[in-house]
Amino acid sequence: xxxxxxxxxxVRRVVEKDMTTRERRSYDAAVEALKGEGCRxxxxxxMSTDAGDYPMCQRALYGAWRMVTVYRRDGTILIVAVERHxxxxxxxxxxxxxxxxxxxxxxxxxxxxxxxxxxxxxxLSDELEAQLAPLYGLPPNPGVTRSQGRSRxxxxxxxxxxxxxxxxxx
Amino acid sequence: MGKRESQQVAYAVxxxxxxxxELAASGKDAAPALKRIDDVIARLDGVGSVPRGLxxxxxxxxxxxxxxxxxxxxxxxxxxxxxxARPVLVERESLREVxxxxxxxxxxGQDRDWLRTFVDYVHDLAVVRSPEVQxxxxxxxxxxxxxx
Numbered sequence: 321x322x323x324x325x326x327x328x329x330x331v332r333r334v335v336e337k338d339m340t341t342r343e344r345r346s347y348d349a350a351v352e353a354l355k356g357e358g359c360r361x362x363x364x365x366x367m368s369t370d371a372g373d374y375p376m377c378q379r380a381l382y383g384a385w386r387m388v389t390v391y392r393r394d395g396t397i398l399i400v401a402v403e404r405h406x407x408x409x410x411x412x413x414x415x416x417x418x419x420x421x422x423x424x425x426x427x428x429x430x431x432x433x434x435x436x437x438x439x440x441x442x443x444l445s446d447e448l449e450a451q452l453a454p455l456y457g458l459p460p461n462p463g464v465t466r467s468q469g470r471s472r473x474x475x476x477x478x479x480x481x482x483x484x485x486x487x488x489x490x
Numbered sequence: 491m492g493k494r495e496s497q498q499v500a501y502a503v504x505x506x507x508x509x510x511x512e513l514a515a516s517g518k519d520a521a522p523a524l525k526r527i528d529d530v531i532a533r534l535d536g537v538g539s540v541p542r543g544l545x546x547x548x549x550x551x552x553x554x555x556x557x558x559x560x561x562x563x564x565x566x567x568x569x570x571x572x573x574x575a576r577p578v579l580v581e582r583e584s585l586r587e588v589x590x591x592x593x594x595x596x597x598x599g600q601d602r603d604w605l606r607t608f609v610d611y612v613h614d615l616a617v618v619r620s621p622e623v624q625x626x627x628x629x630x631x632x633x634x635x636x637x638x
Binding site: 326328330351366367400402414416430453458 | 599611
């Protein structure tokens with residue numbers, strides 16, 4: 321079965337202007353894989369609530385490049401971003417947050433595949449996300465302004481929610 | 491009181507405030523003790539030479555992170571500066587707020603499975619919120635799509 325794959329206009333510009341021939345080849349191969357295999361070629365599923373109604377996945381391309389895709393219910397696959405990952409600062413802040421502990425993520429084999437049905441995606445409260453963002457240099461949540469995060473924090477003083485990044489946590 | 495001594499008093503006030511919060515959260519009827527602590531904090535705050543915040547080095551020691559990280563967090567707004575203070579002082583309440591958050595994360599991080607998943611989660615948030623992804627989602631909403 322062939323899947324319909326669409327690409328956002330901003331992605332087209334990045335692919336045409338910023339990628340070398342070799343990087344472009346890996347992008348083209350990923351597109352062909354998506355057309356042929358659908359979400360099975362999508363890489364890993366991202367944990368977050370920000371993707372709205374669609375599951376969002378990330379696939380590694382050549383070098384530091386990665387491709388981010390979303391999946392519509394009608395089966396259409398949308399390539400929403402192709403970008404270089406520059407997460408050293410996030411990793412450094414995590415390492416400082418947990419001194420003496422190895423702040424590494426799960427092995428690739430343990431990460432959720434793109435096709436997995438994430439009926440109950442893990443979430444953090446807006447207030448906690450608002451607090452984590454400046455610690456780890458995350459861009460602000462477009463849906464929640466910093467002042468909103470602060471006022472929610474103030475309202476919820478004394479009933480802080482503990483982060484629940486996955487269902488594996490009690 | 492010298493500068494060094496006043497900084498030590500400021501650090502002690504922060505610890506006193508932490509102890510006050512722990513006592514208040516213990517669920518015991520500690521109203522008289524809490525009132526005494528509040529009075530002591532107010533008296534110390536009333537001493538003119540006690541700064542309203544901690545220097546970066548002391549803040550780093552209190553949070554158990556490096557000084558560059560404290561400066562980074564000041565830049566990003568996770569920590570607040572005491573207005574007009576030279577050299578920079580980290581405002582006490584924001585310092586305690588971040589300290590509480592870090593303590594909670596560090597406690598939960600003792601569970602290795604939780605920590606791994608949390609690390610993935612933070613990385614995933616960084617991807618989802620990246621400007622490129624947000625631009626792409628805006629294109630999707632606006633119908634700016636082309637066949638791949």
